[in-house]
Structure formats: structure tokens, C-alpha cells
Amino acid sequence: MLEDFTPSEAFVPEATAEDPPLLRASGVSHFYGNRVGCQDVSFELWPGEVLAIVGESGSGKSTLLGCLSGRLTPTAGVVEYRMRDQATRNIFDLSEAERRFLARTDWGFVHQDARNGLRMTISAGGNVGERLMAIGNRNYAAIRGEALDWLGRVEIDADRIDDRPEQFSGGMRQRLQIARNLVTGPRLVFMDEPTSGLDVSVQARLLDLLRGLVSDLSLSAIIVTHDLAVARMISHRMMVMRNGTVVESGLTDQILDDPQSAYAQLLVASVLQP
Amino acid sequence: MTMRLCLSGVGKTFTMHMRDGTRLPVLRNVELAVSEGECVVLSGPSGVGKSTILRMIYGNYRTNEGQVLVVDGDKIIDVATASPRRILDLRHRVISYVSQFLRAVPRVAAIDIVAEPLKVRGVEADVARDRAAEMLARLNLPERLWSLPPATFSGGEQQRVNIARGLVTDHPILILDEPTASLDASNRDIVAELIEERREAGAAMLGIFHDGSVRRRVATRAIDVGSFASV
Numbered sequence: 001m002l003e004d005f006t007p008s009e010a011f012v013p014e015a016t017a018e019d020p021p022l023l024r025a026s027g028v029s030h031f032y033g034n035r036v037g038c039q040d041v042s043f044e045l046w047p048g049e050v051l052a053i054v055g056e057s058g059s060g061k062s063t064l065l066g067c068l069s070g071r072l073t074p075t076a077g078v079v080e081y082r083m084r085d086q087a088t089r090n091i092f093d094l095s096e097a098e099r100r101f102l103a104r105t106d107w108g109f110v111h112q113d114a115r116n117g118l119r120m121t122i123s124a125g126g127n128v129g130e131r132l133m134a135i136g137n138r139n140y141a142a143i144r145g146e147a148l149d150w151l152g153r154v155e156i157d158a159d160r161i162d163d164r165p166e167q168f169s170g171g172m173r174q175r176l177q178i179a180r181n182l183v184t185g186p187r188l189v190f191m192d193e194p195t196s197g198l199d200v201s202v203q204a205r206l207l208d209l210l211r212g213l214v215s216d217l218s219l220s221a222i223i224v225t226h227d228l229a230v231a232r233m234i235s236h237r238m239m240v241m242r243n244g245t246v247v248e249s250g251l252t253d254q255i256l257d258d259p260q261s262a263y264a265q266l267l268v269a270s271v272l273q274p
Numbered sequence: 275m276t277m278r279l280c281l282s283g284v285g286k287t288f289t290m291h292m293r294d295g296t297r298l299p300v301l302r303n304v305e306l307a308v309s310e311g312e313c314v315v316l317s318g319p320s321g322v323g324k325s326t327i328l329r330m331i332y333g334n335y336r337t338n339e340g341q342v343l344v345v346d347g348d349k350i351i352d353v354a355t356a357s358p359r360r361i362l363d364l365r366h367r368v369i370s371y372v373s374q375f376l377r378a379v380p381r382v383a384a385i386d387i388v389a390e391p392l393k394v395r396g397v398e399a400d401v402a403r404d405r406a407a408e409m410l411a412r413l414n415l416p417e418r419l420w421s422l423p424p425a426t427f428s429g430g431e432q433q434r435v436n437i438a439r440g441l442v443t444d445h446p447i448l449i450l451d452e453p454t455a456s457l458d459a460s461n462r463d464i465v466a467e468l469i470e471e472r473r474e475a476g477a478a479m480l481g482i483f484h485d486g487s488v489r490r491r492v493a494t495r496a497i498d499v500g501s502f503a504s505v
Contacts, residue, residue, distance in 0.1 A: 046359060204380035211379070215393075233379060237358050251358040253334040260336060262291030269292060 020082055022047050022188060022220050028067050028077035036244040037063035041077070043239065043249065047187065050214055050221045052235035052252060054228060054267070060244035061224045062192055068222060069109055069190045070099050084187075104134050108181030108189035112196060114173035118165045118180065124151060125161040127180050135184060150179040154209060171202035175209065182213060189214075191223040195230055207233055228271050232256055240264045275309035278345050278447050278478035279331065284354075285339030286326055287504070299504035300326055304340065306480075306497055310446075313469065313479040313492045318499035324482045327499065328449045330354070331480070332371045333361040344368060344447065366394050371449040372440030376424060376432040384427075385410065385420040388438040395443060409438040413464060429456040441468055448472060450481030454488050466491045 021044035030037040038060035045051055053061040066072035068079055070091045082088045084106060091099060103109070111117040118127050128147035129137075137143050148158055154175035165173050174194060181189060194210070195203040211234055214221055225231055231238055231252055238256075239249040240263065248261045259265045284304035290296045301323045308314050316324040329335035330353070331342055337354035344351045346368050353361060365371075370391070379387070388406035393399060410420055413434040419427065424435050433456045440448070450469070454462045462485060469492045473479060483489040 049359070208379065208381040232377075236362055250336075251333060251361060254336060254358075257329065258288075258335040260289075262295075265291045 019046075020088065021045055022082050023068070023222075024078075024080045024088075025068060026078045026080070028064065028074045028079060030063050030067050030072055031075045036060070037072075038067065038241070039244045041239075041246055043246075045188075045220055045222065047220055048218045049237060050219075050223065050235045052231035052238045053222065053224045053241060054226065054231050054238060055241035056226060056267075059241040061241050063244070064241070065190055065192055065222065065224045069107065070103065071109075081188075101135075104131060105184050106186050106188065108178075108184075108186040110174075110177055110181055110189060110191040110194045112193035114165065114170070114177045117177040118173060120166045121164060123162045123164055124156065124168070124176055127165065127176060128183050131180055131184050146183060147179075150183050151176075153213070154179045155205075169202075170198050171206060174198065174206055178206075178210070178213070182217070182219075185217075187220060189219055189221045191221060193225055194223065196225070196227065203230075210234060228256060228267065240267065275311060276345070277307050277309045279480065280307040280343045281305065281327070281331070281340065282343065283340035284327075284330065284337055284342060285504070286323065286330060286335065287338055301499075301502045302339070302504045304499075304502045308447075308478045308480050310476045310478050311473060312494045313473045313481065315489055315493040315496045316480065316482050316499050317496050318503075322499045322503055324499050325451055328371070328451050328480065328482065332365070332369060332449055366391075368445060369447045369449060370440050370443060370445035372437055372451065372453045374433075374452050374455055376436040376439075379423070380425060381423055383421045384415070384424050384435045387424065387435055388442055391439060391443045405442055406438065409442045410435070412468070413438055414461060430458065430461065433457060434461065437465055437468070441472065444475070444477075446477060448477050448479040448481075450479060450483070452482050452484055454483065454485050462488055 023045040026042050028041045029039045041064055053064060055061050063072065067074045073092060079091050080088050081091050094102065109117065119130070125144060125147040128150050129143040132143050132146060148161060151158060151161060156172060156175055165176055168176065195206050198206065207230060213219065223235060235252045237250065238252045239246045240255065240261070241247065242263045248255060248259065248264045255264055256268055259268045281304050285302040286300045288298040288300065290298060304327060306314070316327060318324055326335060330337045333353050340354065342353040344353055344364060346364060351360060351364060353364070385403060385406050388409060389402035392402035392405060407420065415431060415434050419431065424432050427435070437453050454465050457465065466488045469479065473492065483492065
């Protein structure tokens with residue numbers, strides 16, 4: 001039944017010179033030996049857009065996110081990014097130092113497991129301040145003030161600023177991770193299953209917070225999730241992946257309300273309705 | 275009268291891959307046009323495809339055949355083939371949609387749900403909230419509910435939040451899918467009045483209204499969707 005899915009329709013770039021995308025992936029593939037991680041993925045992302053990449057575990061969505069964020073080198077394909085000076089660069093043509101600077105300033109990466117995105121042994125304030133110091137801020141009072149402001153924005157009480165994240169709950173750690181990522185004013189944030197593993201009520205709070213921040217700051221985001229409800233709530237557009245390829249892409253509500261491919265229909269039909 | 279919306283040769287067939295690819299034809303050769311200042315009502319028995327037409331215009335259903343043309347300033351956009359990004363832009367500025375049910379977001383207050391489409395269009399947060407409050411007051415939603423998330427509201431209260439959100443902006447095209455279904459008579463009257471005001475102000479409206487009194491009041495014309503049914 002699932003064998004008859006058709007590959008996604010031919011990708012037609014829609015960018016024009018006056019309206020360039022923030023990020024463009026062209027034919028991105030990554031192989032682990034002879035096993036496919038992701039294959040021939042192309043799309044464009046504009047400022048302020050949130051794109052969800054959905055699929056089951058093993059569908060290649062995290063591999064794709066790794067390639068897009070420069071953490072994995074694609075076996076083939078190009079990822080172009082419009083830098084703050086408006087020049088569009090292939091991120092894999094940047095030097096290692098340039099790419100790291102980009103990742104620390106203009107990008108954020110929110111990991112599923114906050115332990116991979118935070119330094120667990122330094123204070124909450126230190127976690128937020130560290131990103132500021134990494135881009136050259138040296139004024140301690142200003143850094144602490146900024147950290148306090150961001151803890152407030154992610155709803156962490158000011159009196160927790162000197163506590164270490166290992167003393168935080170899962171939801172708080174995730175909010176701290178978000179503060180750490182957003183403090184440098186990034187234009188693009190990558191998120192890998194940011195809400196999975198959290199209790200439902202904690203998940204809702206985090207999603208609501210993310211929604212608010214994304215729209216207030218006009219962030220672009222690429223969010224990997226297996227949870228269609230999360231995709232519905234937070235994303236404008238969606239790509240459905242299976243076996244490393246994109247089987248369907250389009251508006252989030254269109255794919256969820258009127259899925260076209262056999263696989264997307266199966267995914268949507270499999271969601272439990274409370 | 276300037277035409278705002280035009281469907282030409284539109285057809286819709288659902289393919290059910292989980293039922294061995296069964297094809298379910300619903301509509302064929304849909305031809306309709308809506309101009310400024312019109313409120314066109316879709317009629318016909320349930321299941322005939324009335325909501326499907328509305329969803330194809332809003333873009334959450336794909337259009338298999340034909341054109342769904344929307345006038346956007348000096349441009350004409352075919353929703354059937356437009357990119358997701360183009361459709362999102364149309365939703366922000368041109369097409370507003372009041373669905374039957376509110377899809378509530380946890381933790382977001384009713385007033386912010388209503389203010390959101392204004393904020394998306396660049397209206398300042400305070401002004402957007404004030405306008406949202408006016409709309410909720412007009413729809414008789416008790417003020418004590420404004421700061422609460424609507425998840426626990428009654429059906430009628432949720433629907434009024436939904437209507438307020440759909441009517442708070444001045445989108446030139448309004449799509450209405452049974453906006454008064456769960457309202458009592460006095461609130462139905464208020465909604466009918468709001469729709470009349472928007473019609474008089476020049477909005478082009480296409481809707482489904484099961485309630486006869488509302489339909490008679492707001493409709494300028496009816497289209498029998500049964501004549502487009504695929505058999």
C-alpha cells in the first residue's frame with residue numbers, strides 16, 4: 001500500500017532578485033556509507049517562515065537538519081545562506097571559523113536533549129552570557145543584565161540565575177536553551193524535537209513561548225518533529241520525509257487537512273485525537 | 275462592481291490511498307464569481323462539497339482542476355497553483371476565513387487570538403488589542419473571559435472568538451463556513467449585522483449559512499452547489 005507513493009513534484013525555485021530567500025537547499029544528500037540519510041532535498045526558506053520537517057524516526061529528518069545547519073557535510077548538494085551583509089554564500093564554502101561564527105551569532109540550534117545544548121556545570125546566567133562573550137561582549141554588568149532579561153522572557157525566575165541547569169526541570173532546561181540561543185539575536189533557529197520528552201502541559205507552555213518569540217522577533221525556524229500537532233501549532237510550511245526523501249511538501253494546514261501522498265495520509269490518519 | 279474572486283472549471287477528487295487508492299470525485303466544473311459588496315451563499319445538502327469549495331479558496335485543500343483566481347490589488351493570483359508562501363501572504367492581507375470551529379492554541383488568551391491577524395498586518399500591539407476588545411464586546415463575550423484561553427469555553431463562546439478573529443481585519447475577501455451554527459438568536463443577529471456592515475463596506479463574501487433567518491438577511495445571491503456535484 002505504501003509502495004505506491006510518488007516522489008515530490010519537481011522543485012521550482014520561486015525566489016526573485018528583489019525577494020531573495022534566507023536559506024536555499026539544492027539537491028542536499030547525505031549518505032552513511034551506502035545507506036541513505038537524506039536524498040536530493042531542495043527548498044527555500046524566507047525570513048519569518050517556520051518550516052516543519054516531519055516523519056518517523058529514521059526518515060532522515062535529523063540528518064537533513066544536520067546538513068542544513070552545517071553540522072554534517074552533505075555528500076552532494078548545496079546549502080546557501082544570505083548573510084547579514086546580504087551576500088549569499090554556500091555554507092560549506094565558508095571556513096570552519098566563519099561557519100562557527102555564523103552558528104554562534106546568526107543561527108541558533110535547540111537540541112532535543114538540553115544537555116547537548118547547555119553547559120550543565122555553569123550557572124543559568126553563565127549559559128546565556130557565554131554566547132554574548134563569544135561574540136566579544138566583555139562588560140559583566142551588561143551581560144548579566146541581558147541574561148536576566150532573557151531568563152524573564154523564557155519565564156525563568158530571576159532568582160534562579162545563579163543555579164546550574166542540572167538543578168532545573170526538563171521544561172526549564174529547554175527554556176534556558178532557547179534563551180541561550182536567542183540572546184545573540186539570530187535570524188534562523190534550527191530545532192530538533194524541542195518538545196519531545198516533556199510532559200504535555202510543559203510542552204504546551206514551551207510551544208506557546210516559541211510561537212510568541214518566533215513571531216515577535218520575526219525569526220525563521222526549521223523545526224524537526226515527529227509530532228503533527230506540534231507542526232500544526234508552530235509551522236507555516238511542512239515537508240514530510242520518508243526513507244530519506246521528501247514525499248510531500250506544502251502549507252502545513254493543507255498537508256494536514258488534505259494530504260496527497262499515501263504516506264502523508266497514513267501519518268495524518270494515525271494521529272490520536274484526544 | 276469589481277470582481278474579487280472567480281472559480282473557473284474547478285474540480286476536486288479525493289484519492290484515498292488507505293483504501294487502495296479509491297477515487298472519490300466530489301466536484302466538477304465549478305464556476306462562480308464574487309464581486310465587491312456581494313454575499314454569495316452556497317446551498318445544497320450536506321456532503322455536496324460546499325465546505326470543500328471554501329477550503330480550496332483558502333488553500334487548505336488542494337485544487338485538482340481549474341483555476342481559483344483571487345484579485346490582489348493589480349494582480350490576479352491562482353490559488354490552485356500558487357506557492358505556499360503566496361497563499362500565506364494572501365491570507366494575511368486578502369482572504370479571511372471563519373471556520374466552524376476554533377482551533378485553540380493552549381495558553382493564548384482569547385483577546386490575543388483575536389488581535390493576532392491585526393498584529394500580523396503590522397498593527398501595533400496596543401491598538402490591535404483595543405480593536406480586538408471592541409469586537410469581543412460587540413459579540414457579547416463576557417469581559418472576564420477575554421484574558422483566558424478559549425479551550426474551556428462553550429461552543430458558542432468559542433465560535434464568537436473565531437468570528438471576532440475573522441472579522442477584526444478589513445480583508446477584502448471573506449470566507450464564512452457556518453459562522454452562526456452554535457449561536458443563540460440574539461448573537462446570531464449581531465453576527466448578521468457585522469456581516470451586513472462588511473458587505474456594505476465592499477467586502478466580497480462567500481459563505482455557508484444553514485440558519486434561514488441569517489441567510490435571508492445577509493445573502494445577495496445563492497448558488498446551488500448540487501449543480502457541480504460529480505456523479
